[in-house]
Amino acid sequence: MxxxxxxxxxxxxxxxxxxxxxxxxxxxxxxxxxxxxxxxxxxxxxxxxxxxxxxxxxxxxxxxxxxxxxERDPSDPAALAAYARALAPAAAELGVPAPEPGEYVDxxxxxxxxxxxxxxxxxxxxxxxxxxxxxxxxxxxxxxxxxxxxxxxxxxxxxxxxxxxxxxxxxxxxxxxxxxxxxxxxxxxxxxxxxxxxxxxxxxxxxxxxxxxxxxxxxxxxxxxxxxxxxxxxxxxxxAEAGTKPAHRGALLSGEHEGTVVTRAFSGRPARALRNRFTERMAGEQVAGYPQVHYMTAPLRAASVDDAAGLNLWAGTGFAACRxxxxxxxxxxxxxx
Ligand SMILES: Cc1cc2nc3c(=O)[nH]c(=O)nc-3n(C[C@H](O)[C@H](O)[C@H](O)COP(=O)(O)O)c2cc1C
The missing domain is CATH 3.20.20.70 (Aldolase class I)
Incomplete structure (x- = not known):
């Protein structure tokens, strides 16, 4: 081979x-x-x-x-519950139900x-x-x-x-x-x-x-x-062939973002994203909660699909070179x- x-x-x-x-x-x-x-x-x-x-x-x-x-390391149920509570105000603002920690999925x-x-x-x-x-x-x-x-x-x-x-x-x-x-x-x-x-x-x-x-x-x-x-x-x-959400693509190409941050806020696992309102708001609340946090934030991300401030704008440090x-x-x- x-x-x-x-x-x-x-x-x-x-x-x-x-x-x-x-x-x-x-x-x-x-x-x-x-x-x-x-x-x-x-x-x-x-x-x-x-x-x-x-x-x-x-x-x-x-x-x-x-x-x-x-996932090798199971999420701690108490940490997941605390994160669900921390997400509740953002969910309420977006008009989506209060998040609840779900079951582990493989x-x-x-x-x-x-x-x-x-x-x-x-x-x-x-x-x-x-x-x-x-x-x-x-x-x-x-x-x-x-x-x-x-x-x-x-x-x-x-x-x-x-x-x-x-x-x-x-x-x-x-x-x-x-x-x-x-x-x-x-x-x-x-x-x-x-x-x-x-x-x-x-x-x-x-x-x-x-x-x-x-x-x-x-x-x-x-x-x-x-x-x-x-x-x-x-x-x-x-x-052009990528399925990147328009708000994500726009943020990468806008030249307006100052930089990236490594955050667990969206999924419970560390990931590098453009700094935005959601990463700043949740900066003090991060838990190791993968994949449950991913599914807890899914309705919030869906409600923010056109709003770069609430999306997971994954990006490496070289994002300014995007064309x-x-x-x-x-x-x-x-x-x-
Ligand atoms: C939007 C996005 C989604 C990603 N999803 C995966 C994935 O599903 N599996 C994986 O192995 N790596 C994933 N990665 C990480 C990449 O494999 C790779 O390590 C990373 O993009 C390299 O850094 P760069 O973005 O600065 O080029 C993802 C990266 C980005 C930007």
């Missing part, structure tokens, strides 16, 4: 972006331009994941699917794995933790490359012990959720470049560098430090590196 990550015409992976931005059209456009397109299975049913795979597989085999590993992870084993795709990546060795083995036997995420040296070592085809090293600049292997961990403040260099010392497994890659210069530096490819999220959020463009133009930035 050839490793799809070390044979890319252009060494760029379009980050899987759950919650709407990742679309089959985005994955196909990236693949056609020479990068690796990724589908985000997180928050979707196994059936919806299967439908998207069918759509993309009709056009390209340069793609992969990303799964959320079930994102249909077992059904997704079963589907991917029975109907293999070229590559499967995992975030929020590590799959079991048995699940890695069955996916590889089915013919898929397996890619794991890590946010610090300890996680790189843990990922390497599973002998994946590549490890995504995600530095603190990254937009969206940090990929920490348990929600209780406070993510390390290590840059993508430093984490990549440290990881290069620890393992010979191909490394994909993610976080704050805002253009060709940053990518060239990461390639020189030994990255097989870069994984880019934020720049693709403004691409109103196409996925192919973003891929082109990285050609020849």
């Amino acid at each position: 050839t490793n799809p990550l070390t044979t890319l015409p252009v060494p760029v992976v379009q980050a899987p972006m759950a919650g709407g931005p990742s679309t089959p059209a985005l994955a196909v456009a990236v693949a056609r331009a020479g990068g690796l397109g990724m589908l985000a299975a997180g928050y979707k049913t196994a059936r919806a994941m299967a439908d998207e795979i069918r759509e993309v597989a009709g056009h390209t085999d340069r793609f992969g699917v990303n799964l959320f590993v079930p 994102d249909e992870y077992p059904a997704k794995l079963d589907h991917l084993t029975a109907h293999p795709v070229p590559l499967v990546s995992f975030t929020f933790g590590l799959p079991t060795a048995a699940d890695v083995a069955r996916l590889r036997e089915a013919g898929s490359a397996v890619v794991l995420n890590a946010t610090d040296e300890r996680e790189v070592e843990a990922a390497a012990r599973l002998h994946p085809d590549a490890i995504v090293v995600q530095g603190s600049e990254a937009g969206g959720h940090r990929a920490t292997h348990g929600q209780a961990a406070e993510p390390q403040d290590v840059t993508t470049a430093d984490l990549l260099s440290a990881a290069r010392e620890l393992t010979d497994i191909p490394l994909v560098a993610a976080g704050g890659v805002a253009g060709r210069g940053a990518a060239a530096d990461l390639r020189a430090r030994g990255a097989a490819a870069v994984q880019v999220g934020t720049l693709f959020l403004a691409a 109103d463009t196409t996925a192919a133009d973003v891929v082109e930035l990285f050609r020849g590196l």
Whole structure:
């Protein structure tokens, strides 16, 4: 089996972006331009994941699917109840029912794995933790490359012990959720470049560098430090083929936002977003409450769909480089590196 990550015409992976931005059209456009397109299975049913795979597989085999590993660290019911109370005033202002902590849900992870084993795709990546060795083995036997995420040296070592085809090293600049292997961990403040260099010392497994890659210069530096490819999220959020909400896209392109913040306010897991009214309002109330907090804030986010002040505006530190463009133009930035 050839490793799809070390044979890319252009060494760029379009980050899987759950919650709407990742679309089959985005994955196909990236693949056609020479990068690796990724589908985000997180928050979707196994059936919806299967439908998207069918759509993309009709056009390209340069793609992969990303799964959320079930949470290792359970949420504390008392902390969830306290967060529900803290959300109540914001919910009332928006005219949505007072939030209540729901049950833990596993994102249909077992059904997704079963589907991917029975109907293999070229590559499967995992975030929020590590799959079991048995699940890695069955996916590889089915013919898929397996890619794991890590946010610090300890996680790189843990990922390497599973002998994946590549490890995504995600530095603190990254937009969206940090990929920490348990929600209780406070993510390390290590840059993508430093984490990549440290990881290069620890393992010979191909490394994909993610976080704050805002253009060709940053990518060239990461390639020189030994990255097989870069994984880019934020720049693709403004691409025409992305399913990014208009208010999110507008905020990224407006040039008006001062900066980003790492917050648990939207989902209970640390994630980097543009600072806005919601992140400021909830700054003192953060709990490790994934995935229940994600579902508690869902009605508030839905009621704020046109209001950037109340949305989860995921963004990496390089968001100012976002342009109103196409996925192919973003891929082109990285050609020849
Ligand atoms: C909107 C958004 C959604 C994301 N969703 C996922 C996801 O579903 N799975 C995943 O592994 N990473 C996800 N990430 C993280 C990316 O894989 C990647 O680490 C990050 O985008 C890289 O940093 P950058 O945004 O500065 O390019 C997401 C990032 C963003 C911006």
